[in-house]
Amino acid sequence: MRKRGITLGSSRSDGRLPSPPGSSGLVVLALLTVLAGLLAVPLATPAGAVTDLALGKATSADSSQSGRGPALANDSDTATRWCAADGRTGHWWQVDLGNVATLTGTEVRWEFARTYGYHVSVSTDGSTWAQVADRTANTSTAQVQSDAFTAAARYVRITVTGLAASTWASIADFKVFGTDTGTPPGPEPDPALRSRCTGTSPITCHVDVAPGNYDVTVILGDATSPGVTSVQAEARRTVLPAVSTAAGSYARYSFTLNVRQPEGQPTGQGGTGTPGLDLVFSGSAPKLNGIGLAPASGPVLYLAGDSTVCDQLLAPYTGWGQQLPQYFKLGLSVANYGDSGESSGSFLSNSALFPAMKPLIRSGDTVLIQFGHNDKSTTASAFASNLTSLVTQVRSRGGTPVLVTPPVRRLFAADGTLTSTALHVNSVGVNLPATMRQVAAAQDAPLIDLTAASEALVEGLGPNGSGRLYLPELNDKTHFSSYGANEMARHVLQRMRELNLSPIHYLR
Secondary structure: OOOEEOOOOOOOOOOOOOOOOOOOOOOOOOOOOOOOOOOOOOOOOOOOOEEEEEOOEEOOOOOOEOEOHHHHHHHOOOOOOEOOOOOOOOEEEEEEEEEEEEEEEEEEEEOOOOOOEEEEEOOOOOOEEEEEEEEEOOEEEEEEEEEEEEEEEEEEEEEEEEEOOOOOOOEEEEEEEEEEEOOOOOOOOOOHHHHHHEEEOOOOEOOOOOOOOOOEEEEEEEEOOEEEEEEOOOEEEEEEEEEEEEEOEEEEEEEEEEEOOOOOOOOOOOOOOOOOOEEEEEEEOOOEEEEEEEOOOOOOEEEEOOOOOOOOOOOEEEOOOHHHHHOOOOOOOOEEEOOOOOOOOHHOOOOOOOHHHHHOOOOOEEEEOOOOOOOOOHHHHHHHHHHHHHHHHHHHHHOEEEEOOOOOOOEOOOOOOOOOOOEEEEOOOHHHHHHHHHHHHHOOOOOOOOOHHHHHHHHHHHHHHHHHHHHHHOOEEOEOOOOHHHHHHHHHHHHHHOOOOOOOOEEE
16 A cells, blocks of 8 residues: 655745755755754753763663663663673673763663673774773772763773672663763754655655655654664565663664665566655654655665575565664765575676666665575676676775675574585586685675675574574575564674775764
8 A cells, every 4th residue: 555645845836855966957955844842842962961861772782681782771660681692701782872971980780780891992883992990900889880980982881890799790770970971973854755654553654756766764762652663665675673761751763764666676576566765763662753854975885686685575574784884873874785586697797686786786886786595597607797897897896895605594494504505506516605705805806705604693593493594484594584584684783894895884
């Protein structure tokens, strides 16, 4: 069903928002007005006020126990908690404050009144960290412990370095105190956009915009009710994991989105979606207060691949490319041109795929290239030639090509190891990941070895435990569940960090 379109006043008779920079014949309109004073509730503490800056902000952790995710440590509810996945030391939890602020200290409420060793670190970019509080030799058993310091930072991380017997790293509440003097990133919300969204759980919003890249701001929260809200965009792309907001509190998040038509797979497989921008606010109690939107002109991360990468319109199928957007800051959009059934050769030749993507690539853009699943009878020379052509053509546009070996299939031999088919040795005996590694070396191109990473993960979980990564209920041992796609995306993200690709805007 086509969702209701949201239009703004403009000189256009069709009610569509103007195109982003570079679209032919259209002039960019200043889309949005400042929301302050227009909404019935305040969105933020006045500049200069000291407050808990962590409340309801985006969080992450190196691991989490099922049902005790990182968002439960800064939701103002001390009955909920984040807990690490095991009882070892070294686990960390962190919060993204949204912009650089002047910090004066932190307060942690542990699950128990026991001894926890820890240290607190801060960062302005999420990559370079400075330790501001060292409690590794802590002997206190107080359940609530405070640390005072002065720092300017956007990210705050607490790392657990010591644990009492039979105790896991587990935080019921974490506060960050300071003065938020930064200008919130992203476009200011427009009440007209929020007023025309429909539904309550989920809340769906549609904006008639032309294809392009857009900065989006969302204000989550409600004046009287607590909320737990996650955000998906376009074809089920995860752009914001579940965020908890207390009654009367609001959380502001901004991200950059790619809009195109068809909005899912470029060849229209699974459906073409609705022209324009679609946002879906779901979760156990979605709360949406405001939306802002403006054209964007920053770098783009392009994805070239098959059905394990693409934006799948139909659940439960999920490509790992659908899970990537949540891990990047405002300023970088993810344009997923992955398409089901494509080989390295068909992606090069199909006019809806690489020929459509190539003219859009600009200097500073990055292109992740993953093929192999559908190169079942491709010779080694043809596979190498196709990959080399993709690398060369991306570079001709000023982009940075990154080769990604294909993730494994869930096909086990009797000894508990993966079969050669699972590892992408094709029907003519070509070891496709090995060939891709050779091309990367010959072309001096960055490589993400997702085959090796997924092999270790799947074999480590075993024939039964690895099922949740895939779709055993559909007897599908190739395609991913949302959980499995996210695990693949995390491996890709980790390697991207290690490669120090620039200008990639990492969130966590």
